[in-house]
Amino acid sequence: MSLKKATLLILLILIIDQVSKIYIKTNFILGDGFDVFSWFKIHFVENEGMAWGAKIPGEYGKLLLTLFRLVAIVGIGYWLYTSVKNFGSRLLIVAISFIFAGAMGNIIDSVFYGIIFNDSHSQVASLFPPEGGYGTLFHGKVVDMLYFPLWEGVLPEWVPFWGGTYFTFFDPVFNIADSAITVGVCLLIFFNKRAFPKSQEDELDGKASETTA
Template sequence: MSLKKAGFLIVVILLIDQISKLYIKTHFSLGEEIEVFDWFKILFVENEGMAWGTKIPGEYGKLALTLFRLAAIVGIGYWLWDSVKKGGSRILIVSIALIFAGAFGNIIDSVFYGVIFNDSYGQVASFLPEAGGYSSLFHGKVVDMLYFPLWKGYLPEWMPFWGGKYFTFFEPVFNIADSAISVGVVMLLFFNKRAFPKEKKSEDKLD
């Protein structure tokens, strides 16, 4: 697979990701939701940290996280370029491209959204507000909106630790970029042998 085709895939994912985020940010207030099905809702939340809302504590925690993501993007980008250059398998290149696109999509939020939007608390945010954004460069929040509460209910009492507690599966809210990363990682795990084929050693001919 050529770098041009991988780049096209990345651009398509980035466009879908950013268009969906821009729409949610400029049409929903924080916490607003639309029920599509019982098991699927559009729910606007903002993620200040990593997966599952995990944060790095401290004054510079958010900045450190964003800089780490930028460094990771560079590393993933090099991995993609190197894999294409070395004639890597299609599965490998598509997987890396998906991971790169997803990581890049969330980086855009982290770097720019704090500057180009005002906050969404009790209101629909404005794009490029006159009064300025809700934060500074590198301190933006990632926009999430895809929510799949496939099952809700109380767990059986006999279950250790969580017995009798109310549980929702699947509780995390995510976005297109997160989905791309997840699909890329799953492809690498499930198609590992096809992604990283071992070179066949030529057998020595007997005289």
């Protein structure tokens, strides 16, 4: 698979991701949404930190997280470039392209959204508001909106630890970029042998042997 095709795939995912985020950000108040089905909802939330809402504490936690993402995307980009250059399998290049696009999509939010949007609390945000954004460069919040509460209800009393409590499966809210990263990682895990053909494994083993010799 050529680098051109990989780039087109990345751009397609990025466009879908950013169009969906900009639409949600400029049409909904934080916390609003609607039901597509009983098990699939659009629910607008913003993530200030990592996956699952985790945060790096401290005044510079958000900045450190964004800088880490920027370093990571450089590494993923280099991995993609070398995989194409070394004629890696199509599955491998597709998987890395998905991961790269997903990471880049969330980086755009983290780097730029603080300066191009005003906040979404009790109002619908505007793109490029005249009064300025809700934050500064590198301090944007990631827009999430995909919510799949596949099952909601009170767990039976016999369930250890959580018996008798109200439970939702699947509770996290995520976005297209998160989905792309998940798809890429799953492709590498579940189709590992196709992503890394035997010839590539032998080549890696040979290099390892030369290093230890």
